[in-house]
Amino acid sequence: MASANESRPVIVGVDGSEASTHAVQWAAAEAHARKVPLKLVHVIDTENDFPFVADDLEEEEAFGRDVLKAAREAATIEDYTIDIEVELLRGRVNRAFVDLSEHASLLVVGSVGTGFFARMLLGSTALSLAHHAHCTVAVVRGADGSPVPPSSGPVVAGVDHSDSADIVVGAAMQEAAIRHTDVTAVHARRRRGSQEADEEARARIDRLIATWGAKFPSVQVETVLAEAGPTKHLVALSSGARAMVVGNRGRGGFESALLGSTCQSLLYHAQCPVIVARTRVTT
Known part of the structure; x- marks a missing residue:
């Protein structure tokens, strides 16, 4: 559904949670239908009140690589024809995704999560993305707080x-x-x-x-x-x-x-x- 000039990726934030896995699968369907790449992004929040020491950062980076590998596998469960990119970033989470959104056709996040996404819907990041993202934003959630999006209905x-x-x-x-x-x-x-x-x-x-x-x-x-x-x-x-x-x-x-x-x-x-x-x- 993308025009010849519209090839910006669908970008999805991943954190290893069940919610982000469902967000990845939801986003993969979007990328396939839009005929654009899917970009999987994990952000290590290095700008919080508790700075990482070297060993902690190395551990976080190893975790991030594992999260991105699992997310790629989740994105390929269906037989979609899409190019998949992965990126591991450091920085402030909301700022990173706002910056990324400038080059995205759609920004997708899960509704709950183990790390920054758990805070996202309890603090200011979701509102920040809604107000400041440069593209459309999708928050994937299901009934009664479930991370599983519904498969029927208008x-x-x-x-x-x-x-x-x-x-x-x-x-x-x-x-x-x-x-x-x-x-x-x-x-x-x-x-x-x-x-x-x-x-x-x-x-x-x-x-x-x-x-x-x-x-x-x-x-x-x-x-x-x-x-x-x-x-x-x-x-x-x-x-x-x-x-x-x-x-x-x-x-x-x-x-x-x-x-x-x-x-x-x-x-x-x-x-x-x-x-x-x-x-x-x-x-």
Whole structure:
């Protein structure tokens, strides 16, 4: 699905945990479908409050090489036609991945882990990636905090009135095409709107769907206008979704989707991978 000029890799962070293994397998399917390389990256956090001594660093590097070897094996379980690269880095984790994202088509991380990913969703790194990454970010998770992503259900797209709606719909339809499923496009508002406002919202979503439908003709889309708050409605729908796509900024119903507590709620409580769409899909 990548254009001739779009060959930036799918980059996935690995740490040896079960969560990162599932993130690698999820990312491998993305790379195969997009016809781009898969890059596996392990970062040794050498900029923390407890500096490594030489023996510790040597041990961490040996562990990192083992982690990358196992991740490569996980990426090749399916018979995908992809080039796989590996990289072992030192530095601050969030800064390393933000820098890497400048040269990626998609940045993928697991939802829980043994090392830095365990802290990622408990601290600031996930928010940092959502706000500062130069590409779309996917946090792979399953139901009830499981690292296993669901294998059925539609892709749910949170659509608002902002310019990011076009990016979100395109990313959702691309993801649905990759996963051979449908899209549920949701416009959630905090209070009941007028019939005129509802018709305007539906018409705008229909125009976006028509535009992207020409590029992803196999994907069927259902539009839902919901009165529940955006976080509550998205979390509820995620229990039956294959993935959830939201924008990195917006106004109206999804204005706070990636700001403060709402973002953290989605990352903690969504029952499927959460995809933060930052860049427009190219086909």
